[in-house]
Amino acid sequence: xxxxxxxxxxxxxxxxxxxxxGMVGGKAMEAIARQPEASGDIxxxxxxxxxxxxxxxxxxxxxxxxxx
Amino acid sequence: xxRNIYSALLIFAAIxxxxxxxxxxxxxxxHAGHDHAVHAEQDHEAGHGEHGxxxxxxxxxxxxxxxxxxxxxxxxxxxxxxxxxxxxxLKSEAGxxxxxxxxxxxxxxxxxxxxxxxxxxxxxxxxAHRVTDSGFPMxxxxxxxxxAFMHEVVNIDGKDKTLKYVCFENKPYKIDARTTLDGGMxxxxxxxxxxxxxxxxxxxxxLVCLLLFFSFRSAAKKYRKNPxxxxxxxxxxxxxxxxxxxxxVAIPFIGKGKYMxxxxxxxxxxxxxxxxxxxxxxxxxxxxxxxxxxxxxxxLALIVFxxxxxxxxxxxxxxxxxxxxxxxxxxxxxxxxxxxxxxIKPLTLMLRLAGNISxxxxxxxxxxxxxxxxxxxxxxxxxxxxxxxxxxLTLFMMAIELxxxxxxxxxxxxxxASYIGAAIEEHH
Numbered sequence: 001x002x003x004x005x006x007x008x009x010x011x012x013x014x015x016x017x018x019x020x021x022g023m024v025g026g027k028a029m030e031a032i033a034r035q036p037e038a039s040g041d042i043x044x045x046x047x048x049x050x051x052x053x054x055x056x057x058x059x060x061x062x063x064x065x066x067x068x
Numbered sequence: 069x070x071r072n073i074y075s076a077l078l079i080f081a082a083i084x085x086x087x088x089x090x091x092x093x094x095x096x097x098x099h100a101g102h103d104h105a106v107h108a109e110q111d112h113e114a115g116h117g118e119h120g121x122x123x124x125x126x127x128x129x130x131x132x133x134x135x136x137x138x139x140x141x142x143x144x145x146x147x148x149x150x151x152x153x154x155x156x157x158l159k160s161e162a163g164x165x166x167x168x169x170x171x172x173x174x175x176x177x178x179x180x181x182x183x184x185x186x187x188x189x190x191x192x193x194x195x196a197h198r199v200t201d202s203g204f205p206m207x208x209x210x211x212x213x214x215x216a217f218m219h220e221v222v223n224i225d226g227k228d229k230t231l232k233y234v235c236f237e238n239k240p241y242k243i244d245a246r247t248t249l250d251g252g253m254x255x256x257x258x259x260x261x262x263x264x265x266x267x268x269x270x271x272x273x274x275l276v277c278l279l280l281f282f283s284f285r286s287a288a289k290k291y292r293k294n295p296x297x298x299x300x301x302x303x304x305x306x307x308x309x310x311x312x313x314x315x316x317v318a319i320p321f322i323g324k325g326k327y328m329x330x331x332x333x334x335x336x337x338x339x340x341x342x343x344x345x346x347x348x349x350x351x352x353x354x355x356x357x358x359x360x361x362x363x364x365x366x367x368l369a370l371i372v373f374x375x376x377x378x379x380x381x382x383x384x385x386x387x388x389x390x391x392x393x394x395x396x397x398x399x400x401x402x403x404x405x406x407x408x409x410x411x412i413k414p415l416t417l418m419l420r421l422a423g424n425i426s427x428x429x430x431x432x433x434x435x436x437x438x439x440x441x442x443x444x445x446x447x448x449x450x451x452x453x454x455x456x457x458x459x460x461l462t463l464f465m466m467a468i469e470l471x472x473x474x475x476x477x478x479x480x481x482x483x484x485a486s487y488i489g490a491a492i493e494e495h496h
Contacts, residue, residue: 051424051475058420058423
């Protein structure tokens with residue numbers, strides 16, 4: 001039972017990550033469309049923020065792997 | 069011309085990935101194929117004769133277990149994959165034992181299970197275990213033969229626990245894993261022995277340190293000889309990254325005048341983590357998963373925590389405990405939240421790095437495991453289908469993992485710089 005709940009928890013965490021990174025990417029695309037000269041700065045900021053959001057989700061996934 | 073290079077690379081990658089199919093010829097007669105979910109009786113199952121398994125029960129075929137294989141490959145071990153033996157330093161109540169892990173007689177195709185036991189220690193799935201049931205010869209070398217290990221999943225007090233046994237002369241003896249200091253949270257706890265040996269992760273760290281030392285030393289010598297010459301070779305790579313860290317991480321977060329004091333530490337953290345991440349990506353290097361190990365990242369996070377605590381100025385502590393600028397009745401509440409944040413920040417550093425790298429490794433291992441899953445379903449044709457599916461997926465995942473290696477090292481460094489900057493910020 002705890003194994004199933006752990007899997008469900010991991011899936012929920014990935015929903016959050018998907019939404020978060022999708023928003024970061026979407027806003028970055030809009031910003032690049034508005035000002036193409038800044039695309040280098042925007043792209044590196046986007047990757048950095050995506051790493052943070054993904055970190056949160058992967059913490060949840062890591063813990064769900066270790067729950068016995 | 070460039071098209072030839074791409075097709076050559078593709079063929080090379082395909083050949084490289086077919087090696088796991090050929091070399092991993094498991095005959096898993098060590099794992100019990102079906103899980104014996106034995107419900108424990110009223111008295112718990114200590115002692116002989118009450119085990120739910122018997123020793124002749126080594127099955128030849130069993131299904132490929134992707135979860136167990138993945139967990140096994142991201143764990144630390146006491147032998148390298150093509151058994152390169154490592155020294156073992158083990159301590160139990162019988163005293164210290166120091167020997168080479170070649171005494172366990174592990175064969176490269178036997179999934180890192182030792183064929184011999186030495187002084188009561190056995191090698192099971194790459195880590196040392198100790199026999200705890202009495203009656204097993206606890207001194208000298210004992211031949212166990214092939215397929216002497218088994219495990220069963222037992223339900224104790226409502227939790228599923230995996231008990232491991234070694235079979236000797238047709239009797240099962242319970243074996244204990246090494247002591248881990250997680251208090252049973254992640255399945256560990258205090259057991260009958262401590263494993264203090266240099267394991268795969270230690271060797272990985274030493275290799276990374278040597279690599280960094282020699283490359284930076286070579287770059288530094290070139291700079292000292294002729295500081296105005298254009299950088300060439302390893303100097304060019306290192307200079308790019310060092311200047312990037314200085315201009316994007318150290319100076320914006322710590323400040324132009326004070327960054328020099330912490331800059332060597334930031335560089336060390338960045339290149340150490342980057343080196344370990346990249347080592348884990350090399351395909352046949354012994355499946356090193358150093359930064360995916362929670363203990364290693366915990367030590368790094370602890371070092372950052374100690375550094376920030378030591379260098380905290382009065383303003384920093386004031387902002388944590390008695391934040392200025394808010395009404396007094398709110399201050400204790402904010403202090404509680406800030407104290408939690410004080411510990412949560414290094415905790416997230418630790419979990420983020422370990423989680424990202426481990427998850428990447430597990431994804432790659434799962435894709436490679438597709439080969440065997442399909443092989444179990446459809447025979448050798450399934451192996452072929454699995455390989456055709458697995459190659460592009462794994463290539464894609466490994467490309468992402470290279471990016472993740474850089475990004476995670478960078479994120480760790482930038483957060484460290486941010487915490488240090490917050491700690492040493494002067495009143496403005």
